[in-house]
Amino acid sequence: MSETFYHAAPGRYDDMAYRRCGRSGLKLPAISLGLWQNFGGLDAFEEGRAILRRAFDRGVTHIDLANNYGPPPGAAEEMFGRILSTDFKPYRDELVVSSKAGYLMWPGPYGEWGSRKYLLASLDASLKRLGVDYVDIFYHHRPDPDTPIEESMGALADAVRQGKALYVGISNYRAADAKRAIETLKALGVPCLIHQPNYSMLDRWIETDGLLDVLEEGGAGAIVYSPLQQGILTDKYLGGIPEGSRAARGSRGGSMGADGVNEARLAKVRALAPIASRLGLPLAHLALKWVLRDPRVTSALIGARTVAQLDDSLDALKGGALSEGDLAEIEAALTAA
Template sequence: METYKAAPNRYQHMSYHRCGKSGLLLPALSLGLWHNFGEVDRFDHFSQIIYTAFDHGITHFDLANNYGPPPGAAEENFGRILKKGLKPYRDEILISTKAGHEMWAGPYGQWGSRKHLMASIDQSLKRMGVEYVDIFYSHRPDPTTPLEETMGALSDIVKQGKALYTGISKYDVPQTRKAAALLKEAGTPCLIHQDRYSLFDRHIEDGLLETIHDLHMGMIAFSPLAQGLLSNRYLQGISPDSRAAKSTGFLQKEQVTETVLHKVRHLSIIAQQRGQTLAEMALAWLLHNDRVTSVIIGVSSVDQLLNNLKAIANTEFSSSELESIRQIL
């Protein structure tokens, strides 16, 4: 048994934002377990990341049933950490997980059918060793299953006590409006919408961000650093150990053009003038928007986590800074 004891001052510096019109508060920064928490990673290494995050007020841990590798490993490892060290603090922690991307073989292993979602929540609870999760998401819209079926399953999962709240991820404006209406009709309002958002990916500003706000839902952003582009890693070009060089994940080498690198370098100059790294400024820029409830960060080390946390100290931007950023982009 580990002897972890949470820092007594863990809530001293983190800010918490109300999620839509619910009673739930989310930390400004949430920790995502998409990468670096699978079987190929060191347990002592990533458990220290999670403990450090909680010690600094990060109460929300974002998972999905397919996170790993292999799929399911991140939930299993998070369950081990809960059992070994975080169990006494379960009521201080928000656990979110999702279902919808490919998880197991056969016709029921992905998408948004009632069959898939009901099986997925039970599997996730078993892997983590918990009786409920705080937020359960439809991880992506299903082009063939009726939305009534998907939302009905989410509502029933909440009513069965397997999740406290429900959310959607990567739904467009019409899908979001219909999903919210169906959940409201079922008596289980949609708590939150999760989507990509960064200085380099602002697609949600084309109607979706306003829709989420109008529907009184929270908005949580993932990939805030554009797969690492908005960090110091690419200031000198593509390094051999970068995601772009290895073409892992969603960032491909051909996307890192000279035009993109030019923008990265000029954004970095503004960040330096603000006394921040580029990554810190990119996170701060998102948090500056009062329609963003929380930002999900993914880290591979404690040092990277601590550096990202510095963003919270300065989320204010002058009008000239915002205009300079607009011109660069």
Template sequence: MQINDHNPLPPYQAAPNRYSQMKYRYCGKSGLQLPEISLGLWHNFGHNADLTLGRKILRRAFDLGICHFDLANNYGPPYGSAEENFGRIFQKDFVSHRDELLISSKAGWDMWPGPYGNFGSRKYLIASCDQSLKRMGLDYVDIFYHHRPDPNTPLEETMGALDQLVRQGKALYVGISQYNAEDTAKAQQILKSLGTPLLIHQPRYSMLDRWVENGLLDVLGEKGVGSIAFSPLEQGMLTDKYLKGIPADSRAAKDGRYLNPGKLDPAKLEMVSQLNEIALKRGQTLAQMAIAWLLKDPRITSVLVGVSKAEQLDDNVAAVANTQFTGEEVSKIKSILGA
């Protein structure tokens, strides 16, 4: 898909106060800071998307101090198209801001046919990074992740490939995603021995999906590894959008990637409704409270959000203004969550 030049947006001028609304945190024990809110390009940037809308989302994000854009080789649809379209937008709007941006990509899921287009072999990861750079028109990415654990490839090979990408100048930092606590500790040790620190872990984490609290966050804290949580709103479940069920015109009703309707059982809806009441008493939307709940833990460096319209970013960013919870609020929320 080409950007519609028959109805072009005006030339982009970044907001001069773009760093005044956002807060930033050091990523583990590194010298790199991430915005507390980062933008994921999983949806709304494929060839089925409105690229003028995509430009508006990226522009608004940067104006709000969100300087971290997160992609992966298989984001689309089709695979690769999110990176291609980001590259087009980057060339039009962000080339002059490259050194202000933190751009990440990943590889680990099926990408092309045959035995070399999936998982975690050195051949796949090196080739995939080269392809991602070409699609985005970049010389390097700031962070390159292994997107998921590979049960069949030795961890030494996968981490060795990440180390190689740094030494080749194709990535400044490396990370992993969805690794359990034990394998994260092993990966960190292997990379440390190679001289390339494990910068960051990207786990799925929300108020309703707390697996990282069973050991992973402890490992990250002990090893000095940062973390960036994805799906913090549980595909929209932790917003006020679905309090009365799935609206017929919502993305969730049309595309199962966003939210499995089976997740919205009466018990879950009641839980979300009770959380919403607490959020309102805090002066926050449910989405803001869900983001703040993750950011209250200093081991969480950033929370990764995806939006379908630029205005949603303003609501998300407002969450960083209040990430403190009273003891009573914590007790009530844990009681609702069954923690």
């Protein structure tokens, strides 16, 4: 590990936009950094460290994790915990650190889903890996069809009462279940701060499902993941599926891959390209500006494998927002393709 001491950039808050999360007092950066797939035991520590330093220097104050992020599961929290204890220790109060529990972490009936036993045990393990006394946001990562929602939300509320989380949220909940979760937390005296769903130009279920309306009514914000649809909404797919990409590797099994790459989606990508070109934007910037067009979306969650990739995503915040005419043109292109 490099011994170079980190001093955060003095102007780190100058260019980032911060948006209020629902009806809370918390603001999040318009773009947040997720450590889903790129920060684990199989990845270079110094590269991850450089990405985190650069993100904070550019005003990214929110770092999103989960118990199972890695690989292997838990590795992302351990890696971030090491960096937090050295580089970011003086800046802990300037950071929003989140984690989640819901997916498989250990064998047996108590190692996943939404029981009180699992959620609170997982949170304790996350705190230990991170080396902190509390996380700023603790999420239930996915709804549990077999556990009463009162039990899962009660565990979240108790995490706040125990001082192990400042706020709580939910992820991957459809509108009807989200409404029940928000109402249950409200009755327990602990508001639901935020919901983390997937959302992009190519996957708009949160609109048709009514989730955004539920969140607005319940006073919760939204932080959307996969705004670039696992990289499909970037210039690299304009010529088809790149050789060596995850989509290409998946397609050899007979489909177009787990990332959801198919000809219908590629047609939409190609239809969007002229709009991005007219606006002088890379396609990824157009996609990020698009998800942030809705004030109910507090933040867009991105991943980054390199500092250059991080910088490119953050550069999407430069320039103005998309105009009503731009949005109408995008809508027409998506509908026609």
